[in-house]
Amino acid sequence: MSACARHRGVSLMTDKQLRLPFPPLETVVTDDPLDWETIYEEIGSRLAAGVSFVVLRSRGPEDRGGYFFHIKQVADGLALFTFEGERALLFPTGDACAEYINHAAGLAYSEEMWERAQQANLKTQPEQQ
Numbered sequence: 001m002s003a004c005a006r007h008r009g010v011s012l013m014t015d016k017q018l019r020l021p022f023p024p025l026e027t028v029v030t031d032d033p034l035d036w037e038t039i040y041e042e043i044g045s046r047l048a049a050g051v052s053f054v055v056l057r058s059r060g061p062e063d064r065g066g067y068f069f070h071i072k073q074v075a076d077g078l079a080l081f082t083f084e085g086e087r088a089l090l091f092p093t094g095d096a097c098a099e100y101i102n103h104a105a106g107l108a109y110s111e112e113m114w115e116r117a118q119q120a121n122l123k124t125q126p127e128q129q
Contacts, residue, residue: 021070021085022050029056033108034101036094047073050081055105067105071097080120088120 028034028042034055043051050072056064070081078097080089091097103113 019083020052021081021083022046022052022072024052026051026053027056027066028053029058030107031058034098036098039098039101040094043071047071047078055101055107067101069101069104089116 026043026046028039040047043053050070052068052070054066054068056066068083070083070085072079072081074090077090077092078094079087080091080097080100082088089100091100099108099110100113100116102108103110104117
């Protein structure tokens, strides 16, 4: 099980306010891959209504970037949403969701999740003119 730290108040201001599908933002700080049990401890109480969270590495400047996830418990699993609130991917289990989070956040490579991420990217990319 990975050691995580939870932080609130991460600044998300740039030229305009960042809009989250499921505010307020939760923050998970880790340098190790996460298992579903650890993720659930951090965000589980908010899954039914949806939760937006960012995964950060422990080292780096205070305003460092991270990997954002917007997840909601749905009837057939865990749905991943875009910043615009559109459903992008569905995971049948928490373990599959954790595998995707680890892959997307650069914590653990997964060939299967690389393919799923490509599907999501193609679905959510605006068409090029």
